[in-house]
Amino acid sequence: MTTRIPVLICGGGIAGLTAALELHRQGVRAVLVEKHADTSPLPKARRIDPRSTEVFRLLGLADEVDRASAPLAGFDDVLVGPTMAEARAPENMAARRGLADRMSALSPAPNVLCPQNVLEPVLRRAAEERSVSVRFGTELVSFTQDDTGVTALLRPVDGDPYELTADYLIAADGARSPIRTSLGIPLGGHGHLADNLDLYFRADLTDLARARPFNLCRITNPELPGAFLSVNGTDRWLFSTSDFPDAAGLDDEDWHDLLRTAIGVPDVEVxxxxxxxxxxxxRVADRFATGRVFLVGDAAHVMPPMAAAGANTAIADAANLSWKLAAVLDGTAGPALLDTYHVERHPVGYATAERSSQVVGNVGDMLSSFGQGANQSGDRMATLFGTQYTDGALIPDNRGPAPTDHYAPAGRPGTRIPHAWLDFTTSTVDLAEPGLTLVSGPHDERWSTEARHLGLRHVRVQVQSWLDEVALPADGALLLRPDTIIAWHSTSNVPLADALARILATASPDEQDRQGDATGGMFGTATAATP
Known part of the structure; x- marks a missing residue:
């Protein structure tokens, strides 16, 4: 007899593991399968931005991620020079540090360097400790879907194939995604940009790093141009360069010599x-969902690696999709809520990938382009914290989109709830618990009654500066989603009960048509308010 579960996740990287943990937070049983025996052994993505560490904070993993990223704490500078030994910080580093200060004021969670081969084991361990069924060394061989579910054939490396049926399948199976391919989903975007080569190596460069701790070090040496990336700040490093025609013919000793040249220390052991x-x-998938199958992470969007944009976008995908699956599975929401995953995430994924594609070549070339002003339109804080969904599981409040040239979301539906400390340890971002939360000002008599009637969690906020920031009067309220996105604001002309029915897709067809006419359409095409 085939076992049936709510959600099957294919892929044990950052996207799949985050989805598994988010579903667990929402009370949903999931099984994760990954064909490889273990998490990635390679550093790959390293920069985990505050929007992502906010997700890990909500998952109860703040301390674990903090410990995992500790070896690279303070490794924030970007250096440039003919060798690592001669590299120095460019003149614009003061401005970069100012951006870091602004970033820390806008979030309760840090901006960290945590290489993928360090972060993924943290996520896997957390999933296993929380009794999520994590099955590495198990390949999804094939699947079929119909109106009732998805049936997958799974093949463990040390056992017989077996079938498993799920209500939904999450494809987190990477850039080449066999699941996306089998669904016949086309890819859009600019396509190929450059062929690169990363060299992962061991060398004790502690003294060099201690003198000038860096995140990235661009090397201008014509013998091996590219960039060094810190992996642990002592003896693990990555060097990224172009994949030139003769590279395949070089043996390890050849690379050792070239790396010594780029390091600038002739006798260092490599x-x-x-x-x-x-x-x-x-490359961005034309559709992020087909039937009961949803694409997340690289399966949905592939982009150049500056600032680990792909990994951070993948984490946001998982957070967006998971609460919607949970709401549909427990009967709180109608199936049409799941249509909003593509509506919301496709424009953001495409905009992020396109912005990342403004700098091309190896990481050194990307740094050079970035330093010359490419990819720096608009305000970095607006891009990071102010991205807005303009349609989807939300009720627009007729204020128009959030600005893109500076950070000022003002509590608009479709934007992340702004951060403010409510006490020494609790941020307004932490109010995004499972289920929808009604957040009101101090004059809450009306809203506490409505929350009880509608089965919503209710929180009162009395921090006046924050109420001003989100344009909430003392007797106002907003509706907060589990992914930290504001779904409704009391300045809207849609009553809360009607708004809730629309957001959760529980209104009747006639009610949906009526509400759509009043508020600009149900789950229409969205555009991401990003520079």
Missing amino acids: DLLGRMPWESAM
């Missing part, structure tokens, strides 16, 4: 741990 050819490209 041990090459891995060579990773990779393609810099922009």
Whole structure:
């Protein structure tokens, strides 16, 4: 007899593991399968931005991520020079540090460097400790879907194939995604941008790093141009360069010599741990969902790696999709809520991938382009914290989109709830618990009654500066989603009960038509308010 579960996740990288943990937070049983025996052994993505660490904070993983990222704490500078030994910080580093200060004021969670091969084991361990069924060494061989569910054939490396049926399937199976391919979903975007090569190596460069701790070090040496990336700040490093025609013919000793040249220390001992050819490209799936199958992470969007944009976008995908699956599975929401996953995430994924594609080549080339002003339109804080869904599981309040040239979401539906400390340890961001939460000002007599009637969690906020920031009068309220996105604001002309029915897709067809006419359409095409 085939076992049936609510959600099957294919892929054990950052996207799949985050989805598994988010579903667990929402009370949904999931099974995760990954064909490889373990998490990635390679550093790959490293920069985890505050929007992502907010997700980990809500998952109860703040301390674990903090410990995992501790070796690279303070490794924030960008250096440039002919060798690592000669590299120095460019003149614009003061401005970059100012951006970091602004970032820390807008979030309760940090901006950290945590390489993928360090972060993924943290996520896997947390999932297993929370009794999520995590099955590494198990391949999804094939699947079929119909109106009732998805049936997958799974093949463990050390056992017989078996079938498992799920209500929904999350495809977190990477850039080449066999699931996306089998669904016949086309890819859009700019396509191929550059062929690159990463060299993962061991060398004790502690003294060099201690003198000038860096995140990235661009090397201008014509013998091996590219960039060093810190992995642990002592003896693990990544060097990214172009994948030139003769690269395949070089043996380890050849690479050792070239790396010594780029380091600028002729007698340093170097041990090459891995060579990773990779393609810099922009490809975005035309659809993020087909039937009961949903694409997250690289399966949905591939982009150049500046600031780990792909990994951070993947984490946001998982947070967006998971609460919607949970609401549909427990009967709180109608199935049409799931249509909003593509409506909301496709424009953001495309805009992020396109913005990342403004800088091309290896990481050194990208740094050079970035330093010359590419990819820096608008305000970084507006891009990071002010992205807005303009349609989807939300009720627009007729104020128009949030600005893109500066950070001022003002509590608009479709934007992240702004951060303010409510006490020494609790942020307004932490109010995004499972289920929808009604957040009101101090004059809450009306809203406490409505919350009880509608089965909503209710929280009163009395921080006047925050109420002013989100344009909430003392007797106002807003509706907060589990992914920290504001779904409704009391300045809207839609009553809360009607808004809730629309957001959760529980209104009758006639009611949906009536509400859509009043508020600009139900789950229409969205555009991301990003520079």
